[in-house]
Structures are given as structure tokens and as C-alpha cells.
Amino acid sequence: MQDTIAALDHIRRTVPEIRDELGIDPIPVRAIRDPEIYEIEKEQLFKKVWLKVATAWELPNPGDYKVKELPVADASILIVRGKDGKIRAHHNVCTHRGNKVVPNKGFETYGRARANVVTCRFHGWVFGTDGPLKSVPMEEAFGHLDKSCLGLREIACDEWEGFVFINFDPNPAQSLKDYLGDFATLFGGYPYHESTTAFRYSTVLKCNWKVAHYAFSEGYHVPTIHAGSLPGFRGIEHSDFKLIGPHASSTIYGAGMEAAPSTQVFAGVLHASDAHKPHAEQLPVHINPTRRDDFQFELPNVFPNLLIHLASGCGYPGLSYFTHQFWPLDHGTTLWEGINYFRPARNAAEYAAQVHVNALHRNAWLEDTATMEDTFTGIMSGAIDDMQLMDQEFLIRHAARTLDSYLAGGTQ
Ligand code: FES
Ligand SMILES: [Fe+2]
DSSP states (O other): OHHHHHTTGGGEEOHHHHHHHHOSSOEESHHHHOHHHHHHHIIIIITTSOEEEEEGGGSOSTTEEEEEEEGGGTEEEEEEEOTTSOEEEEESOOTTTOOOSSOOOSSEEEEEOGGGEEEOTTTOOEEETTSOEEEOTTGGGGSOOOGGGOSOOEEEEEEETTEEEEEOSSSOSSOHHHHHTHHHHHHTTOOGGGOOEEEEEEEEESSOHHHHHHHTSOSTTHHHHTTTTOTTOEEEEEEEEEEETTEEEEEEEEEOTTOSHHHHHHHHHHHTSTTTSOOGGGSOTTSSTTOOTTEEEEEEEETTTEEEEEOTTTTTTTOOEEEEEEEEEETTEEEEEEEEEEOOOSSHHHHHHHHHHHHHHHHHHHHHHTTHHHHHHHHHTTSOSEEOOOGGGHHHHHHHHHHHHHHTTOOO
């Protein structure tokens, strides 16, 4: 095990090393404030990098699909599991005249393609779930139609540990494996796929996407903004800093998450269960390597817009992991999605306990999201030109620097 841990020593940083590498200067807020930068982000970032859009367990059977609206790439995409079991992504655009092949409502729509085909409701063109154009009503009336060139337009799609990523670039500069790099080693091997009970929250916030992202990227705010939902939380330690190319991570340690009497009751139910009790031993070896008892969760940023927090039941009782994602709708509007994942409950008591923990976490998220619109209004006022960042806010500093390198046309 020691060898395996040492294999990732090059990504670990102490506080002095973080300061040396990322600096301690204030960070300009211009990238948040300037609408022109958002237009560059769309082209140079969101249409170039790998973006998580689904999980494999959302689409368990051949024919299961999800339509996702992504205004940040001016796109509607169809993510579908084919007859061969493979998940693919295509533009949800009919090659006849451009109608949406699968009609949708809201930002995400789920369904099942019958007989592994989808049919455009405008004139009835039929496509296989793997993309090819299968049939065209009155085909002979087109004179000549080369159906072999008229399949759905494919989008690069790949999976890591059951997380489905796409890349809008027709020729991505990196494979998903190369893009994730050591992140895949750091976070690999955790039984994500066993935690299929998902509670999803989302809201549209009047703020730039980075304001929402940055607010969830540090633990400095916990003792103040979460004094309501976590009254017994005793201190917080934000350490084990890691820099992983464009991605970064650190660990939150602390105690007192179960302080409310009601939470203690429900936590007891989950802690008494083999499935839901704290499973520190399941954490990848690089995370909480000394297996400290006060481990709460690991807080990584998968650049540019995904946070995957591994809790393993150690933090919020029974909570296996949770994710945040931040989808820009325009310069000043963001769709935030938070999802809590648990292993399936085996009886009513476990389910009630999960719902309680979920509500506790929802309350904390309400406290988080309450700051975002005010922060954005403050930044847009022009009253400040910089953010002052302390050590525990290094994920923000790192993400801002990585963003700068993409805006300049490079990668990291
Ligand atoms: S636009 Fe789809 S069949 Fe005509
Ligand atoms: Fe928070």
C-alpha cells in the first residue's frame, strides 16, 4: 500500500508549496464580471474539454436515453445506451431539416427508445440509437438520398467509473483518460456504481457560473454560513492539498456533523447497517491515507464544472458521495445541480434515515446558494476588482489560473 500511495506523491502539496506554486496575490474578478469572457469560455473551454453529462446507472438498459440541454455549447444532446450496451452521445438534431429528434422538457428529459430507434416527429425519419439513419418516409421522392451520410451527428463520449463524459470538439486534443490523468488514479476504484439511490436538487441562480462553483470549492465558509444547519460542527481542517493538472483536490476533516438529536437517531440507524455505516476502508488509498476518524469528505474539482465529493458514509451519515455541477445558461445565469448518492435502503427505517440526511444536506445547500446572487451583484457593481484568497481557498486560485490558460488558447 505504501508504494501505491507514494506513486502519487508528485500531486501532493503542503501549504508552503501551494503558496509557492500558485502565489498569494489577490485574483482579479474580471473573468466573472466581463460578459465577453463568457463568450470566449464557451468556445475555448466548454466546446473543447470533457464534460460529465450523465452516469451509467441513470441509463441501465439498452434504449434508455437522456436528453440534456446545454446552452453553454448551444446544444441539445441525446445520450443513449445502444443495443450493444454502449453509451453514445449525439446532437439531438434531425439531419432532415434540424428539428429535435427527441422532444424534451426542461434541462433533462429521460425516456426509453422502443426497438432501439428514435423517430423525429416532424416527418418521421428514424434513427438507430447508435446513430445511423434507418428509414425515411417517401424516400424515393428525394431523388437521391445517401442515408449512410445522414446519421445523427456524433459527439465524442467516454466513461470513467460509470461517469459519462462528452467532448464537443470533433477531434478532442486529449482522450478522457489523458484529460483525467492522475485524477483517475486518485479517485479510481471506489464503488460509485453501488450507490444508485440519488436525490437530485437543482436551481437556476442569477450569477456567473464561477461564483457558484467557487462557493462550493472551499470549506472556509462552513463555520459561518452553515452555523444554522450544522450547529455542532466543531472546527474544520482543510488539508491534504493535491494539484492534478487542470484538476485539484483536498480533504475536509472535522467533527460534530451529527449534533442535532434527530440526526443522531437517524445516524444510529445508518451506522448500524453494514451497507450504510462509515466505510473508510473503501476510500481509495490516496484519500485519507492515515484513515483519520474525523474524515468528512474529499473535495475535488474536476475542471471545469464538476465536484465529486467522496464521503463514504464518514461525513453526513450514510452518504456515499455527492456531486455538484455548474452549467452556465448565460453570462449571469447558472443552473446548479447537486446530487446525493446513497446505497439502496433495505427497509423503511433506512430509507427514512436517508431522507433525513438528505434534507440536512439540502438545508446546507440552501445556505450555500443564498450567498451566490449577492456575491455576483457585488462583483458586477465594480466595487472590487480582486478576490482575496486564503490557503483553504486554493481550489479557487487553481481553477482561476487553469481557466486563464484555456482562455489564452492553451490547456494545462
Ligand atoms: S426535421 Fe426530422 S423528419 Fe423532418
Ligand atoms: Fe457549504
